[in-house]
Amino acid sequence: MPEKQPLVWDVHFHLTDVPGETPEDRMKEIVKYLDRMGIDRVMLSLGYPLLADPSPKQLRQGNDQVLRAVKSRPHRAYGFVYLNPKYVQASLNEFDRCVRDGPMVGVKLWVAKRCSARELDPIAKQAASMEAPILQHTWFKVNGNGPGESTPNDIVKLAGRYPGVPFICGHTGGDWELGIRAIRPAKNVFADLAGSNPTSGFVEMAVRELGAERVIYGSDAFGRSCASQLGKVMGAEISETARRLILGENLRRILTPILRTKGYT
Template identity: 25%
Template sequence: MTARPILDFHMRLAPRVGARARLLSTLDECGLDRAVVCAGGTIDLDRLSCQLIEGGHVETDPDNDAVLAACGGTDGRLVPFYFANPHRACDVYRDRAAGFRGLEISPAVHGIDLLDQSVTALVGVAESFGHSVYVVCLARQGAGVADLVTLARRFPAVNFVLGHSGIGNIDFYALALIADEPNILLETSGGYTCVAEAALRRLGADRVVFGSEYPLQHPAVELAKFQAIGTTPDQWRLVAWDNAHRLLGEEKP
């Protein structure tokens, strides 16, 4: 069941000329009403692929200025998230947080553990601005889903979103780890249909959010996943719309 309205909770702005126009065109093509947008292109994909397996990091600053500019003038259709670089002082985020609607932290890119002081300082800033925190976890000590659980317990007033269905395509273990953590939701891009189906059953539809990871994954693929598992209209309304607006601190339209 993939009827509208739909908010894609995880799209990226590619660092290319015309990226904003292509993103908006993709929303129209796929029947997406709104999208949360983070900076893309912070790391070369070949290097990212290597880092996921071998470790390592970059200290590159995501282009948050481009995201803010792209989201401007869209009447809220594009919602800017701040992609933090934990190698920088958290004041960099604090000084700009009012212009954004949430925070992303990615050990996959920047390589800093989720319980490092630099990350907890960023989350503290997010808490003060009412931002939810999107996190990409890894199968690595310090950056795993268990570490996210520890972080979430330190900040019970912050809503966290575990990106990409956990780690890999079939992370049932992630569902078990976050099951008793009400302030952690699951964003479903990348995972198998069996994980999305299990998430609806084990976590409940009120803790699952739709996302695509565009442009690395076409939204039509992720929409088909929910169509294939027979998501009910009531479940889909939560996954595709209501939960995202709760994370954004907005009343449901």
């Protein structure tokens, strides 16, 4: 009997660089790619255009775009609310609107402020109250990060203050050898495979250093193609059990508490 196809959930997906005038149009196009690549569900975050330091009004507009896209294809996407820690109260209000009182299931943080800053504490507490994961962009840049751009070291500091919150280390810092080792001691930090070249050895090292249970597939589409990012996992020299965990089972496990609270399971 042929083995069942693995569950594939993509933790890192955007509405940018997709044809379509409306969020619904763009989501319709996205589903074509998902069907082609065998991806069951994506975690959508950020609206369009991409804004690195959005105002409260811009946050709401971008999150509304994601809400519309998710509503149009609820069986193919969940939403992560985009927040800006420079506007703490506005971010808490947006969390309540989109997650506590809305359909979103996680938090997305980008480059407005380093996530080790104390302004992140109220956001992390709010996420903890709903058992919502936080996806934080991270990077190690050879010419230095931007003033608000986090590294994996920053996410480890925040995760240490909130051990009950699952933190997903976006891109694993780009320089994944450094990123994997940086997050290794923090058991509530997971490696996101998205957004770097499909370099041989990335997934194998992550599994070896962290355990397969702490590695999560993501694409960062459409900054990257689904195919190139899936190739990291499909071509990795790891066990089939590990591959299935990475492709979707780990993310589903992390999301199960909030999905259950919302009646999605």
